[in-house]
Amino acid sequence: MNKIPQGFNNNIIWNAAHCVAVQQALVYKLSGLPTIVSKEFILKYSKGAKPEGDVSQTEVDEIKTLLSATLHQTQKDFDDHIFVNFHEYTTSLGNTIKDINGALEFNNYHEGLHTGVIMSIRKFV
Template sequence: MKNYIFKQLRYVRENTISCVSKINDESSLFIPEGFNNNIKWNLGHIYVVQEKFAFNIINERTTMPNNISDLFSTGTKPTDWGEQVLPTISELIQLLEKQVDRIEQTLEYRFKEAIEKPFTTSTGLTLATVEELLSFCLYHEGMHFASINSFKRIIQNERKNMVH
């Protein structure tokens, strides 16, 4: 029987993708007042962090196209992007769709495996096993999903206000 975390990773990812499936690239770049990032950054960041936690930290091969890490790693923000070529929303969705399958194929039998050097998150939580790394990804993506959902509502309200 597969570990419950795969079911949860897939559930959270499907919700994230469903939330942005009708967002266009222009809307995805909108940075609401008082915020540092946008929907596109949140999507790319979810992808980059999950690559780090599911693959990089345990010395597995990551799939990081072009400059994706430079654009979406922790500490980056859209105002620093300059003239860099950005992935489209559709390209980010494709990466996100394939990621959970790769995680499941690579880590299905490695949940209890201790990682070489425990990893401490920016918020101070120390993770020591593959299972702990993947479990943290659920929290991380859920947090960014909430941001994406809020940004989407702000964008929809902005459009309504422009019409009136």
């Protein structure tokens, strides 16, 4: 989980946590709502951040839990229609996200990219 293969900037667990952090920023922060995870977590795993050292088993377990807990909470919050306001955001790819539906669609794309990275890293560790 912590090994960074040659040619990569991060590791498996960083990519998994990055997906959680970006989902929280795209869906909750851009909706003006509090995130489920801490600001520190989002900063630690945001775009441009890199692993700061090995992640403990406790933190790995927390990240694994967050992968499903944030998904289920987002589904509940979406069903409860809490995503009323949204601050437009243009991604580094030039896509402008205008509402919660766009945020969820872009998040799926983003998670797909990082799933591919995780699968590539697995081949080297």
